[in-house]
Amino acid sequence: IDEAGRGPLCGPVVVASCIMPLDDDKIIYGIDDSKKLSEKIREQLFEKIKETAIAFCIEEVDEKTIDEINILEATKLGMKKCIENLKVKPNLALIDAVKNINNSTPQIAIIKGDATSYSIAAASILAKVHRDRLMQKLDAKYSVYNFAKHKGYGTKEHIELLKKYGPCEIHRKTFIKNFFK
Template sequence: MKDHNLKSGAYYMKNLLENLDKKSYKIIKEEFDNLNLTSKEDKEYLMEELLKDKRKNVIALGNKIKKELDALEKEKIRVKGMYDFDRGFAKGNLLAGVDEVGRGPLAGPIVSACVVLDLDVLDEDMIYYLNDSKKLNKKKREELAEIIKEKAISYAIAEKSNEEIDSLGISYCNNKVFLEGLEGLSVKPSIVLSDGYLIKDVQIENKSVIKGDTKSATIAAASIIAKVYRDNLMEKYGEQYPEYGFESNVGYGAQKHIDALKEFGPTKIHRMSFLKNIL
């Protein structure tokens, strides 16, 4: 086997490839499944070596890596398009993206997140898998939320309670959490992109983007942070009020939630203004 600059996880790759042709497929598969390669270079090298083997099942392992690399390249192109979208508005200045979650539920707060990303990063340093938070599973959202917080130039979260929604109205609270999210940043962006509609009374340039969480990297990042924050909050409320299923419906009007409202009545986190046609 030719010399290879071993990186993290590559030590086990070297063991796998030593005397590859003399190993049974069962052993190869076990060692393959235990690999944790992180670099594209290592994955490409392993793929090439496995594809040289004459056994179809070993070649299939090489093709599995090829499929993963092809998918990663497509993801890179997709996410680069989202970063390029934001760069087109930023024009070299700081740009923020803002999004909300929890406008429609019967219970719990409305939450916004505002995020400023470094749009001048190299392709390999972009945050992959950014997307509308609702299109991601829970595990992926939580992983991405931590990555976003770590890599963001700045981020902020704002919320308005069910009591404030009842007294001030959902539209006012929706706009207010956008404004407070912007105010909570540690930097001052030159422009803010918002998902769907413009922010009232904002003091910097604002552009609205239809389905922005699928087009803009910063709006998608905000969408993910906001949803993870609110979902975790509603899980805690689910422990406090187990009859309503908040841990799964996050306050929306699922059947279990409606049935509990009719049997037990509203809790302290319900939006009474949203329950007029239910109770």
């Protein structure tokens, strides 16, 4: 299990879980931490992972929930849903760094798990590509913010646009409050 989008100023945090086969003929070469891969490679691997996975789940936790319960608890909520909504129930959940998901499935939190675990790396790709695609779609609705370019992260450009136009409904109010003091 891994997430994408804990740090951006807007949009959901996206969590993905996947159970990958370990048969030699089903290993997908090139899977790695999504942050180490180009967008083009992530897109290619995204489709291969969905086709090959024994089971996978992608969950979004929206910015309103993030503002209500905080980003860590929102991430844990998404992770819990990802375990519960897998079509095949895992015997063990390998989770990138986050501990104590409120779920009865045994769990191991692995620091930098997206760089050391095949399944966590695959989940990181699913989460990242799903979130990037979502932010590209949201760019059409909120084009003044240029979400397609920075995906909601706090780039200099995004902060300047945020100050110029003010927040839109998908901005995380708790993440941007310091820009408006």
